[in-house]
Every structure is written in C-alpha cells, then in structure tokens.
Amino acid sequence: MKRESLNTAKKALIAVSTALICLTACCGSEAVAQNIVQKLVQRESSSNTVSEPKQMLRTGVDLCEPGLSVNSIQLATSLGLLPILKDIEVLRQRVAGMPNDGSLERLNARQDLTEATQKAMLIVQKTNLDADFTIAEIQAEQMVYTEILDSYYDDRDRALARTNALSFMSNGALWAVCEGLAIPTYKHSQYAISSGITGILAGIVPSIASMYTLKQVNGKKKMSETEPNMLAKLFDYPTNIDIDYPKSIWDFLNEVPANEPGKKTRREQLIDGWVADANIHTFNDRNSRRQLDIITASAPHKKGLTIETLEVRTVMLQKLTGEIMKMKRMLLELDMAIIGEKQCVAYDEGKRKHVSSTAGGGKLQ
Numbered sequence: 618m619k620r621e622s623l624n625t626a627k628k629a630l631i632a633v634s635t636a637l638i639c640l641t642a643c644c645g646s647e648a649v650a651q652n653i654v655q656k657l658v659q660r661e662s663s664s665n666t667v668s669e670p671k672q673m674l675r676t677g678v679d680l681c682e683p684g685l686s687v688n689s690i691q692l693a694t695s696l697g698l699l700p701i702l703k704d705i706e707v708l709r710q711r712v713a714g715m716p717n718d719g720s721l722e723r724l725n726a727r728q729d730l731t732e733a734t735q736k737a738m739l740i741v742q743k744t745n746l747d748a749d750f751t752i753a754e755i756q757a758e759q760m761v762y763t764e765i766l767d768s769y770y771d772d773r774d775r776a777l778a779r780t781n782a783l784s785f786m787s788n789g790a791l792w793a794v795c796e797g798l799a800i801p802t803y804k805h806s807q808y809a810i811s812s813g814i815t816g817i818l819a820g821i822v823p824s825i826a827s828m829y830t831l832k833q834v835n836g837k838k839k840m841s842e843t844e845p846n847m848l849a850k851l852f853d854y855p856t857n858i859d860i861d862y863p864k865s866i867w868d869f870l871n872e873v874p875a876n877e878p879g880k881k882t883r884r885e886q887l888i889d890g891w892v893a894d895a896n897i898h899t900f901n902d903r904n905s906r907r908q909l910d911i912i913t914a915s916a917p918h919k920k921g922l923t924i925e926t927l928e929v930r931t932v933m934l935q936k937l938t939g940e941i942m943k944m945k946r947m948l949l950e951l952d953m954a955i956i957g958e959k960q961c962v963a964y965d966e967g968k969r970k971h972v973s974s975t976a977g978g979g980k981l982q
Contacts, residue, residue: 664892664893664901664902665892665893665894665895665897665898665901666893666895672939675876676688676689676943676946676947677876678946678947678949678950679964680949680950680953682959682964683959683960683964684959684960684961684962684963684964685950685951685954685959685960685961685962685963685964686876686947686950686963686964687875687876687963688874688875688876688947689947689950689951690875690961690963691872691874691875692869692944692947692948692951693951695865695868695869695872696740696744696865697740698737698740698741698951699961701733701736701737701740702737702951702954702955702961703961704733705730705733705734705737705954705955705961706960706961708726708729708730708733709730709957711726712726712727712730734955734956737951737955738952738955741948741951741952741955743865744865744944744948745945745948747863747864747865747866748866748941748942748944748945750863751847751862751863751866751941752938752941752942754847754859754860755847755934755937755938755941756938758846758847758930758934759931759934759935762927762930762931762934763931765922765927766924766927766928766931769836769837769923769924769927770836770924772836772837773833773834773835773836773837773924776833777830777833777834780826780829780830780833781826781830783826784822784823784826784827785823787819787822787823787826788819788822788823791815791816791818791819791822792816792819794815795812795813795815795816795819796812798811798812798815799812835923835924835925836923836924837923837924838920838921838922838923839920839921839922839923840917840918840919840920840921840922841910841911841914841916841917841918841921841922841926842914842917842922843914843915843916843917844914845857845860845913845914845915846860846913846914846930846934847860847934847937848912848913848930848933848934848937849913849914849915850862850867851870851884851887851888851937852888852903852909852912852913854909854913854915855915866941866944869883869941869944870882870883870884870887870940870941871883871884883940887936887937887940888903890936891933891936894932896932897929897932897933899925899926899929900912900929900933907921911926912926912929912930912933914930
C-alpha cells in the first residue's frame with residue numbers, strides 16, 4: 618500500500634515537473650511558469666466535488682414534540698431568553714395553582730407572568746426583525762446583481778446572434794460562389810482552382826465564427842467593482858454600516874450547531890458547502906485573495922465582473938438567506954414555549970416519535 622502511494626506521488630511530481638519545463642519553454646521565464654503551475658494546483662481538495670448539493674444545518678425543530686429542539690435552546694441561551702422562559706413556566710404553574718379568588722397575591726403573580734411574557738415576546742420580535750434587517754440588504758444586493766446579469770445576458774445573446782448570422786450568411790454566399798464557379802462556360806470550361814479556394818473559405822469562415830462563439834458565450838468581462846456586499850464579513854473583509862450584521866445574527870452564524878457538537882460553526886460549514894458545490898465552480902479556494910476580492914466586491918480586478926461572477930454571488934447570497942431564515946423556525950418554537958404550547962426542556966432528536974405529518978393529517982409513528 619505504501620509502495621503504491623509512493624509511486625502515485627512520484628508520478629504526480631514527474632507530471633508537475635514536466636509541465637513546468639514545458640511552460641518555461643513556452644513562456645520564456647521560469648518565474649512565470651511557476652506562477653501558472655501554482656494557480657493550477659492551488660485549490661482545495663474538496664472543491665467542486667458535490668454536483669447535487671443538499672440542505673445543510675437542519676434545525677431539528679419538531680412542532681409535534683412537547684419540548685424544544687437543542688438548537689432552539691441554544692438560540693434562547695444566546696439571546697438571554699432561556700432564564701425568562703423558565704421564569705414564565707414557574708409563574709404559569711404558580712398562577713394555575715392559586716384559587717381564582719382575586720387575591721392580591723394572585724394579581725401580583727399574574728402581573729409578573731404578563732411582564733415576563735411581554736419581555737420574552739419583545740426579544741423574539743427583535744430577533745425576527747434582526748433577521749429581516751439582514752435579509753432585506755441581501756435581497757437588495759440580489760436585485761442589483763440580477764439587473765446587471767440581465768444586461769449581460771442580453772448583450773451576450775445579441776453578440777451570439779450577430780456572429781451566427783454572419784456565419785450562416787457567409788457560408789451560404791461562399792458556397793453559392795463556389796458552385797457558380799464550378800459551372801462550365803463557353804470560354805472557360807471550369808474555374809476549378811477558384812471554385813476550390815472559395816469552397817475552402819466556405820468551410821473555414823463559419824468554423825472560425827463558431828469557435829469565436831465559444832468565447833462570446835462567457836459574456837462581457839469588466840473591471841470588478843469596489844462595493845462590498847453581505848458576503849464580505851463572512852470572509853473577514855472590512856464592512857460598513859450598510860452590510861454589517863446584527864449581533865444576534867452574527868452570533869448565530871458563528872455558533873457550532875447544538876445538534877452537531879464537535880463540528881464547525883455554521884459560517885464555516887456554509888463556506889465548506891460553497892467550496893464543495895460544483896455549481897459554484899469559480900470558487901474553489903477560500904484562501905484565494907483574488908477570488909474573495911471579486912466575490913465580496915471589495916477590490917477591483919481586471920476582467921473580474923463577469924456573468925459567472927454575478928451568478929456565484931447570487932447563489933451564495935441565496936444560500937446565506939436560507940440559513941438565516943432557519944432562525945425563524947427556532948423563533949417559532951420559542952414563541953410556542955412563551956405562550957405555553959411547548960415546555961422549556963430539550964427533547965432527544967434521536968428518539969422522536971413524530972417523524973413527519975402527512976397531508977391527510979395522520980402522524981407517522
């Protein structure tokens with residue numbers, strides 16, 4: 618086994634060395650050749666390996682369970698809501714155990730319960746607004762990128778249509794001339810040489826046009842802008858007041874999910890998913906300064922703003938929105954605990970009875 622691994626390593630080393638020698642001969646400079654080879658091999662081993670990505674970071678929320686999911690309890694702890702939920706449970710039990718006689722003690726207990734409930738509701742409401750605040754900026758950026766993408770698509774389609782029209786017309790015209798020259802006349806029985814040359818051109822010109830369309834299909838390439846987006850902070854780039862995250866959202870993204878102990882934070886898992894996604898093939902190295910500069914729109918790069926760049930930004934922002942929206946599933950569960958529909962205890966996700974609910978109303982056991 619070790620011998621096979623050693624042979625594989627030797628073959629890889631020989632291949633890289635051969636490529637370096639060839640590139641040195643072509644480029645005329647060993648430094649330039651080394652830079653090209655480094656760019657070719659500088660990508661993460663897990664990059665673009667998942668062709669059909671699936672959902673990540675499941676919340677584990679089950680509305681049929683009487684308790685709370687561990688992720689919801691983690692969120693409640695992070696928001697400072699967990700002690701209030703426990704107080705609400707105690708106060709609710711205390712009020713329920715008192716006789717409904719209108720005594721001062723019962724009135725005080727009900728007032729304490731109302732105040733605790735309102736305080737908890739305000740925390741949930743603010744966190745909901747924090748999520749909406751973040752998603753609003755993300756959607757505004759997506760609208761801008763979609764508008765630019767539409768213009769790029771339109772320009773590309775027009776360019777392809779012109780090239781294809783030129784290819785078809787030149788092919789037809791040249792072949793018409795070729796066949797016309799092949800018709801014998803009274804003085805000149807046949808223009809064989811001229812006809813042959815024209816026929817060659819009739820094949821070459823459309824072929825060149827077809828090859829050119831392979832370049833045009835990528836669309837325009839412009840200097841990338843310097844207008845940081847909501848992806849910037851995820852990659853530790855500088856931010857401004859417009860693209861900063863509320864504390865509750867940022868803490869949520871930087872926590873390790875409670876149902877996945879020992880793993881990476883949500884932010885790290887999100888980036889891992891982007892790197893592994895084969896549909897985001899232009900992002901394959903989280904340490905590549907050029908890739909991150911262009912994706913986060915933090916620094917200008919020549920030919921950095923392309924259709925592929927805009928598509929990658931849009932997909933990444935959509936996935937980021939999806940992960941932030943999952944907070945709302947947990948907030949609903951916490952809201953149910955506030956109004957007494959759930960208890961402030963964690964249930965074992967591995968032993969849940971209610972796996973799913975069917976449209977007919979039957980619960981699968």
